[in-house]
Amino acid sequence: MKCPLNVWQQESVTATALAEAAENGFSLLSFKSEKYTDCVLDIQKGSQKYEVLSIYSPRYLAQNHYIDLNIDRCDYLKIRYEGTRIDCSLLEKKSGPDQLEESEYKQLLGTLDKFVQHESWDTIDRDDGLEYKRYHGAGKKNYFAGYSQTxxxxxxxxxxRVFGYRKGDRFRVILIERDHKISNNG
Structure with a gap:
């Protein structure tokens, strides 16, 4: 998200943290302020233009610097979707996104973003691309027999596929499947 340009067009940032961040290609950790919260600041020095990330929330920090901070994919999902319809707090590394190729991981992020952007559970149910439905595992092939939830x-x-259960208004992710072996059995 870009910060409003009119805030910066006539404001001098000479000898400030903004100028230093622009010059050195750094992000800026910000205090809660309407014009600095989780956005891209456009800084101009002569004819040179710079973009500086103004970071306030852990989500925006992780979104833009998870590789630099060495945040693994599983923890990143927990941070990225905190407070949304998707809850990744039960997702374990062994059954999570670390097993995915980069392109598969990007598809997962795109789909999770789509899931949380839906207006309601009804629109999720009607989304043919998601194919949101009940898992019907049976007998020895029921990989989730220990769960009391649907x-x-x-x-x-x-x-x-992504497996989990709904609790209140949140979908609690418990497993990310790469090879369709579990889904074949339910």
Whole structure:
């Protein structure tokens, strides 16, 4: 998100942290302020233009610097979707996104973003691309037999699925499937 340009067009940032961040290619950790909260600041020095990230929330920090901060994919999902319809707090590394190729991981993020942007659970149910539905595992092939909740699944690619259950207004992710072996059995 870009910060409003009119805030910066006539304001001098000479000898400030903004100028230093622009000159050195750094992000800026900000205090809560309407004009500095989680956005891209446009800084101009002569004819040279710079973009500086103004970071306030942990989500925006992780979104823009998770590789630099060495945040693994599982923890990143927990941070990215905190407070949304998706809850990744139960997701374990062994059954999570670390097993995915980069392109598969990007598809997962795109689908999770789509899931949280839906207006309601009704629109999620009607989204043919997600194919949000109940998992019907049976007997020895029921991978979620230990759960008392109704296990649901939705697709994030042709073969790949996300499994979890709904608690209140949140979908609690418990497993990310890459090879469709679990989904084949339910």
């Amino acid at each position: 296990i649901m699944k939705f697709r994030y690619s042709e073969k790949q």
